[in-house]
Amino acid sequence: MGACQKDFESAVNQVKLLKKDPGNEVKLKLYALYKQATEGPCNTPKPGLFDLINKAKWDAWNALGNLPKETARQNYVDLVSGLRSSSDSSSQVKSEADKKRAGYDTLVITSEDCITKIMLNRPAKKNALTTQMYREIMLALEAASKDDSTITVFTGNGDYYSSGNDLTNFTDIPPGGIEEKAKNSAILLRDFVDCFIDFPKPLVAVVNGPAVGIAVTILGLFDLVYASDRATFHTPFSHLGQTPEGCSSYTFPKIMGPAKAVEMLIFGKKLTAGEAYAQGLVTEVFPDSTFQKEVWTRLKAYSKLSQNAMHISKQIIRNHEKEKLHAINAEESRILQERWLSDECMNAVMDFFSRKAKL
């Protein structure tokens, strides 16, 4: 039997009470079914190419074609009911996660053996970094700088370390338009990178798989970079109409020499883990089959070393460059703010979403 109007209205209200954001794909489905159930087939004009959000909504609604209103209503009710049951069961799992560290939606943070581990946790999206994720990472670093761990470790959940900046960050345009978006993003980028420049404890990257964009550049500010032999390192800035960030315009030439830095940062050459090791970006490469075991055994041994000596040594090694790094970060962020407004950059982002281009 089809869903009655009452069931439908109740489902509409339940959506507002969902504990967990169901993600953009599901939200688009809900939107499309709601419109179909209440207004029938889509017959409004298609939004312009640059109006990415409204275009995605229109596409989703239009894709329902002539689906009858009653069927759309029933599909909406079924979809919401599925979301409710998965959200109920995930809240049981969450109580387990709460034992780890509450308050983070995009990261899993654990502390064990004097090591705080910050794991990027959007495996279905290759751990692409959303605005929320940048903010949670900053909070996690702030907390880790004050907790009683000796070492802080970054890693990724799933097959990727991170695919860099989440390109949907560019599609969520505030009322002030794209200029305001670019300005806010530049502030966020600058604050984010500043947290790495200032982080007082030894910072270790456990690069479990491919890394792209800012997930690579920021490695120049880490103290150890351990990589699986499955990892790759790719900074396709020119492909995206963008320019280097994460202080890489300074750290990469310093680490690997200007010629190799140019290959990566200007021409977007993707490095294997072995190449990144040969060029000094990676400390050591491990076979993927034994990666986790070898790395964590090593880190557990390091974490027992004298905490104060390690922190003071880091200060001696890093402090004399801090001011310079902050200035470079400010300059890179300022330049990117302009780049994000360029046609080159906007077209590259649109290409990605229309699936014309993949790195």
Ligand SMILES: CCCC/C=C/CC(=O)SCCNC(=O)CCNC(=O)[C@H](O)C(C)(C)COP(=O)(O)OP(=O)(O)OC[C@H]1O[C@@H](n2cnc3c(N)ncnc32)[C@H](O)[C@@H]1OP(=O)(O)O
């Ligand atoms: C505010 C601070 C700004 C700082 C700026 C930093 C600059 C950068 O970081 S530049 C680098 C930006 N990153 C990219 O351009 C990577 C884009 N992604 C890809 O090219 C591919 O997804 C991949 C090569 C990483 C993986 O390809 P693969 O075929 O294996 O998997 P997919 O099906 O493409 O990915 C699965 C799923 O994840 C979504 N996704 C992956 N990466 C991103 C991303 N960076 N932004 C947004 N979404 C991403 C992808 O769309 C898929 O989603 P669906 O399952 O919904 O289709």
